[in-house]
Amino acid sequence: MKIIVPMAGRGSRLRPHSLTVPKPLIPVAGKPIVHRLVADIVHVLNEDIEEIAFILGDPAFFGEEVVESLKALATDLGAKASIYRQLDPKGTGHAIMCAEPSLSGPAVIAYADTLIRADFNLDKEADSVIWTKRVENPEAYGVVNLNERDEITELVEKPTEFVSDQAVIGIYYFKDVGELKTELQYVLDNNIINGGEYQINDGIKRMMANGKVFKTGTVDEWMDCGNKDVTIETNRRMLGFLQESNEGLLSESITNENSKIIQPCFIGKNVMLKNSTVGPFASIGDGTVIENSSVKNSIIQTHTVIKNATLDNAMIGNHATFDGNFTNISIGDYSKLS
Template sequence: MAGRGSRLRPHSLTVPKPLIPVAGKPIVHRLVADIVRVLNEDIEEIAFILGDPAFFGDDVVKHLEQLASDLGAKASIYRQLDPKGTGHAIMCAEPSLSGPAVIAYADTLIKADFNLDKDADSVIWTKRVENPEAYGVVNLNEKEEITELVEKPTEFVSDQAVIGIYYFKDVGVLKKELQYVLDHNIINGGEYQINDGIKRMMADGKIFKTGTVDEWMDCGNKEVTIETNRRMLGFLAEANEPLISSSISNENSNIIEPCFIGEGVVLKNSQIGPFASIGDGTVIENSTVKNSIIQTNTLIKNATLDNAMIGNYATFDGNFTNISIGDYSSLK
């Protein structure tokens, strides 16, 4: 999670993208919890690869340490100060690369319910897609083993796209191959890639299988993050998870579920939802808010918002609809 999340600006200017909430919970929280659920076993350690301490500072570290602690694990913090690719990022966590491990990119969310094949040397998590030519996909043999990774194939290879989550029975094997990649300066797209380590494992006869997820949701930019928020609220509502805090103040307002409404939210003469996420301490007056993400301690007045994303400690008073406003901004 070392990237700056430039496609999600202005929201990622002040908050690292993996900590931006979707359906009321930071992206990285949901991702880690869903991975733990699929693994269905105790987790000893969660290693986070962060970027520059000037952006990923002490408050971020404390947040991640608490996340690991809540899952009964210890947190290890590493830094990738120079963005040299996924393979290089993984090797920044070299002291933690031993034993069984999952590696995941912290900018997507999943919905998965499959049995992880822990007899395989590795499992690459995939999602069946309608347009495989737009993705990196896996090629399978008659035993349903992965024999090849193909980036944006011009001819049909398979419809299973690689989503950026990997299980390794012994991640030390990947570490050895990535070290070779670094030592021999094997670069693709100007960077050191995890795929080059994986291809070396395959060439050595290691067995790779697929674990296919039901849903794969992106949080790369404002539009897809709002869509992911919408889908996640739907999934949580189906699972009967409580989404509306009992501490809200509701004065002549209507809530159309599913919505997430955090603690201490004040609603006055407004209609909220469907598919709105409202962060703690936010006040909404004389407004309609649907299909939007409003973060914490923000004031919304006289607004009709749809497909909007507003940050923390912001003020919005106006009649715009489809907006994206970062933290501490004011439109009056």
Template sequence: MKIIVPMAGRGSRLRPHSLTVPKPLIPVAGKPIVNRLVEDIAKILKEPIEEIAFILGDEAFFGADVVANLEQLAKSLGAKASIYRQDLPLGTGHAIMCAKDSLSGPAVVAYADTLIRANFDLDPEADAVIWVKQVDAPEAYGVVKLNENSEIVELVEKPEQFVSDLAVIGIYYFKEIGDLKDELQNVLDNNIQNGGEYQINDGIKAMMSNGKVFKTGSVDEWMDCGNKNVTVQTNSRMLGFLKDDGENMVDANVVLENATIVPPCYIGKNVVLKNTTVGPNVSLGDNAKVTDSTLKNSLIQSNVDIKNANLDNAMIGNHVSFDGNFTSISIGDYSVLE
């Protein structure tokens, strides 16, 4: 089994945090988004992963440190890491084809801006599976249309009339991903574009027209990391799941001086808390120092110095110095507010 991870986008909706760190590498509940996604998919598949192909953007932003992290991630799952580049933002189908040398055999395609919680077996009768989640407002999503045999027969983007309430979440399984490769090559060769881009959906629709059977795979939880507010919410939900799983998320050497931690929280290494209450639903990275503050429902990265803060629904990057009485803030890396 292979996992194909397109992650070349710059994450503009998550700025300023994605200006210095690629969005898939931003930690949520103490671990980068892409690490959580790939590890959770590997658990669901319940079979060995032989290769993980990562499609990155330009080397100036997705540099050697990013590659090293991804290679270590693949190694931790017993897999080979393959690194590809998408130099131009030409769509989801184009991104996948940047990894065409890896497009053979059974594979999962997963876009690295979402997290899931799921537990199911792949349908052996299906040529492909599209992960979906039931949603309350299907007109805001791409949805699947099913026939009487619960097979996917159509993909509809943001339907004005009700088609179904099963939204596509951006994770796909192909029994033979070479079939998708062939159809996407045809899309590229014939310059078939939607919105000025080459889309995976055009390859999938061609597979359906050729008789390939697509089924749905449902997830229990679908958590977005698209912008600051939803990423903070995803951090809170993930902390709750990890607590329920019995994970210890607070480093044993955290220094507490007249301080309280209200779970669930992730607290990294070498953290000092003075006259402070942290939690619930806070992630606090390594080497953080927090003084005379109250933090809740917030996602805060490493090497920060926070004083006199009352934070709720906040997202703070790395190497930030913050002294103030604001609440729902979003501060990027290396910022100083004193």
């Protein structure tokens, strides 16, 4: 089994945090988004992964540090890492085709801007499985239309009339991803464009027209990381899940001077807490100092200094300094407010 991860986008909705760090590498509950996503997919598949192919953007932004991080992720999961580049943003279908040498055999394609919690058996008799989540407002999403055998017959984008309540979340299984490659090559060769780009859906629709059987795999939780507020909400939900599963969230190297930690929280290595309250639902990165402050429902990244602050629904980047009385803030790497 292979996992293909297109992640070349710049994550503009998450700025300023995605100005210096690619969005898929921004930590949620102490671990980068893409690391959590891939590990959760491996858990659902419950089988050996031979290769993880990452499709990155411009090397000036997705540089060697990013590449080494992704290679280490693949190695930790017992897989080979392949790195590809999408230098021209031409859509989801085009991004997949940038990994053309890896498009053979069984594979999962997963876009790295979402997190999941799922526990289901993948139907490997189907030609493809599209992962979905039941939603209350399907008109806001792309949804699947099912026949009486629960086979997907149609993909409908933001339907004005009810089609189904199963929204497509951007994770797909293909029994032979080479079949998708063939259809996407046709899409590119014939310049089939929707929304100004080459879309994965156009390749999928051609597979359906050729009689391929598509089924659904429904996830229990689907968590977005698109902008600051929803990323903090995802951090809150993920910390809750991790606490339930008794995953270690507190480093043993925390220095605690007259401070209170309210679970669930993630607190990284060599964090110093002085006269502060941290939590609930706070994620604190390695090497950060929090002094005379209250921090809850927030994400603070690495090597940052927080003083005299009351933070709630805040997101602060790496190597930043914040000293003040603001609460709902969002500042990026190497910023200073004091």
